[in-house]
Amino acid sequence: MKFNRIRFNKRSVIVTWLTSYISVLLVPIIISGILYAASWHVVESEVNRANTNALKQMELAIDNSLGGIERLSLEISLNKQVNAFINTSQPLTDNDYYDLVTISNDLRVYQTANEFIEQIYLYYKNSDTVISTRNRTDSRQLFQMLDGQTLKGYEAWKTYLDQRYIQAYTPVTITEDDNAYKAVLFAKSVTLANRDQPGAVLLFVMKDSKLLANLPPSEATSVAVLDKENRLVASSGLEQTPDFLTYDKFTGENGLFYGDVAKEKVAVSYTTSARTGWKYMSMIPAERFDDKMKYMKSLVYASIILSLLLGGLVTFLFLRKNYNPIHLLIRSFSMKAGISFAEGTNEYGFLQDALNNTFAEKEQVDRRLHQHRDAIRSHFLQGVLKGNLEQDIPVHESLSAHDIRLDSPHFAVLLFHIDHFGKFQEDVAIDPQKVKLMQFILMNVVEEVIGLQNRGFTTEIDDVQACIFNFGVQEPDMDELQRVAESVKLFLLDHFHVHLTVSISAIHEDLFSIAEAYQEALSAMAYRLVKGSGAIIRYDELPSSEAVRQAGNYYYPLHVEQQLINFVKIGDYEKSSSIIEHIIETNGSNSVLSVPLGKCLMFDLASTMLKTMNEIGSQGNKKSFMEQFNPVERLSECETMKEMKREILSILEQVCQSIQADRKQEYSPLGELVSAYVKANYAEENLNISMIGEKFGITPSYLSKQFKAQTGDALLDFISRTRLEEAKKLLTEQPLSIMEIARKVGYNDINTFNRTFKKFEGITPGKYKELKPL
Missing domain, CATH: 3.30.70.270 (Reverse transcriptase/Diguanylate cyclase domain)
Known part of the structure; x- marks a missing residue:
């Protein structure tokens, strides 16, 4: 068996070891992967943190500027010239035009106070006059300078301006001198003492480029500002609005997620302004992360390749070294024990089977020796x-x-x-x-x-x-x-x-x-x-032999035998049974009655019973009775005089009952007799099929069969139910213990009583007693 032959065997221990070693090699590879993933997360967090910090700076600058504009709007609202012109109506007089020039100059001064403001418009509702830093116009001309599609028509624009109180930001597109630029329009109502009079509305125009002026320059980064109405307030570096740019998408105060812009995957960092509720977003191409991870990825790949090469070589050397002892052990078993090692068999399994066979043979030998x-x-x-x-x-x-x-x-x-x-x-x-x-x-x-x-x-x-x-x-x-x-x-x-x-x-x-x-x-x-x-x-x-010899015989005179026959013939069970009991008790009290004499007495009584039944058999149809109860076999199987007495009295009772039944021409079913007997004797501990069969002179198997046929119930089950019915009465009516009740209904063993009660009633006697009606 050579190493280079068995290494291809799928069930060989070589494969198991190789799998184990490869699993060990996978540990540094998995660790490298985990380190790479952790590094990616760190880089991602750092980039996101840097972007978030930049967004925070931009948010702070814009919020400060917007705060300044709002404070400026309050200052303009308190201007006397601005408030004085509110009640002016058409047509305008020369003094009104002079006031407009004064207000326009004031607006120009206010404009220069905040670099974010591109233009300031003041709309007077009463005279439908719009004043800017450069000229005078009306609400319709002002609307034409704005993006009408965004404002949904002049009527909507007029309704917007005629609101009782306005303070809102709206992204618009301003067109002046054929030049269009995106801007943010901040509308603020001039507060009046009498709110029922038509007032004025301050309109501040801010270019979005000025809003994003504080953002650090970056060619790859795109910036966008989104308001609560899901409108793009300002953006930079976006040629088209991405599908994911919806306000509901940006849950929480800040965060990071990935989306697609022009089929390019980007990482989106965002934060939320506490003043305006605007979402400030910074979008960076995902490949920027890869650029930062290229060096780490190279190190990970190099470590994996080096681990595979060196680990594979060490694995191969240790496989050969560790397999040699097993190879020698298997060859020794094969040669000395005569056990062949089949190709395709696992080496450990072969050794285990060989050892188990050896131990099994040893145990079998020991067991046989113990048995012998x-x-x-x-x-x-x-x-x-x-x-x-x-x-x-x-x-x-x-x-x-x-x-x-x-x-x-x-x-x-x-x-x-x-x-x-x-x-x-x-x-x-x-x-x-x-x-x-x-x-x-x-x-x-x-x-x-x-x-x-x-x-x-x-x-x-x-x-x-x-x-x-x-x-x-x-x-x-x-x-x-x-x-x-x-x-x-x-x-x-x-x-x-x-x-x-x-x-x-x-x-x-x-x-x-x-x-x-x-x-x-x-x-x-x-x-x-x-x-x-x-x-x-x-x-x-x-008794000694001398005492037995002197005793001579047993008591069973002829006239007593004749009396017994006569009483049986007339069906008088009481007198005939009294004679048999007298005969057996008289001989039983004889202390020197030997075993042979006892057997002779048993056979003599049996002979008398057979003689009597033969004489009765000539009267009516008694042949079937003899075949049914088989008295000869039953008497022959008795081993003691007590058993003989029970059998004889049982047969005698059946004979007398049969004779009485013939006289009365009545028939009493066996099932009713057995049922009545069980109900009367359920408290007897030894009440069972054998005892009842002895009582009625019937073999137990025949009794069980007849009782089942006549009542439809098994006799053992009937006995148990009869006992349990009485036990349930005692449990609910008498303050007795479970043990006392068990004995009263014929159970000497409380465990048997509990098991039988639960079988038929589903609960234990103790539980039944607890659930009894109060």
Whole structure:
């Protein structure tokens, strides 16, 4: 793999590095651009400042001159000769002409007082006489000397002059002796004591060239003055008025913007007169800025070119130097690990994939070893329980290999049978994954409860969870085993609603006697048939063989069996169920009833029930009843006498109800019966489909299907809604806590109550209680 071959690979690390180095090279280039832009801004600001200063000087000079003209107009207005002629009317007399000559001489004196004044006209409204420093005329002749188009005709001009009071500037074009020049006309009314009399108007004419006389000479700079009415008062260096020259364009007191004059881009600086409100503008070609920036631009270009040349050379050298170690590493992976590097592959990606594969293989090997270690350890514990220890390997080596450390030679075995999976058993069927999860939780709880003073080693064997209990340094005691069993049962019941049956062996003093302890625990667990589910059965409390031999048989005489058959045939559930309960309780109170005798009693009762149902089957159509409820299978699946009792009583109740229904020729739908049962027993914590099915002698799956078909509602939802209806009444009517209300409607776990309430009502019970009507 050569450098000059892979440099064209778009995915190669060379491209990434090259991009990074170029990005670094761009930093000085960007900085140069920023410096150039900043320099441009500085030059622009300086030029604008210089232009603004010049405009300020011109503005100050013009404003001072205009101020002088306004003061002069006030002085003329106070002249006695000027005021005396105001009341003169046509026709004029010789004395009037003499007064006009006097006034004209005075005006000539006033003209010489201000160099900005080109001419002074005094218009008398009463006599329509216009006096200047040179001659006398009237308003029409004066209008003809002005630009009539600007003034919009003589009538508009006459109306303008006849205003009661005038003080305004107007740009005009004066024509005298065939010579025209642009000027500014300042009109000022001569103030009278009696404003109702026709007065006079002073008209001062100022050439725009004199207004701009104080501007520093510049061939490239154009100047313009714009009044508030958007009229061009004066200009210099403009052949035509630009489109942007509008008063509204120049917002603010001063500023700078760019525009076009005769298709040439110019920079326009402007300022505003505080006296007149005129806008003073200076327009400079934009290329003047470029002239000032040529040197800076040359320096920037030179620095960019130098950075690219030197930076490119350094980049090339460092690329080759930095790539060599990666090239050697990839070649080593390719040769020693047998991993080929394909053209077009990124080097870092190749190394990362190779390392990830190596780590993944290592983790997979470790995981498999851990899994096998757990399986081998479990297999070893099963062998210990069954007495199948390898004779060739010393016991202490086997224990060490499986990380098993013993504190004493005293052992016992505990077996745990899960009777009901609680929260893990939402319906009749249970997911195998949940079964494994519950078994895992059970084994961890057992080891945790045993604690640090003793040691426990758990494993699964023959579908039950077994624990080899090794006592600590303290004296072995059966009460400690009893405590562990009760603690495990209570924890799982409170947190998961899981019901357990626990069997405990006797205490033994040898590792090889664990197999005997396991058999004792199995014998105690088998006695679950007699004591029922949920018990803690100790081997030392089982009846002895001698006691069982002396007991001989169980109580179930023939006449009692016949009485049971007779009561069933007439449909008397109360008496027939009383007989069955008497039989089971009598045998259950016999402390020496053995497991085989208990099984015989269960099968005997089942036989009696089958015999009775067969006899009933000849009366009417009972074959469908047998097929529907499948009593044989249900009785065969019972594991304890308590379960057998519930099944028999459930089947018995269905049989009696069927017989009574045949007699009354009535039919009671199953949905109505189940609904009534739920409403009457909603407060039962264990109310679920299995319990209701046991009550009605129907399999839970069939019960759910029939209830859905008859009522259109799922049975679990119906149970929840029935409970919640009562809970809402208690929330609004009773001053009870949420926990007390939950227990009253059948929820022992407040979290389950809150979750179910929010599912159906949309809010929590606490929120519902806050929103209850006052």
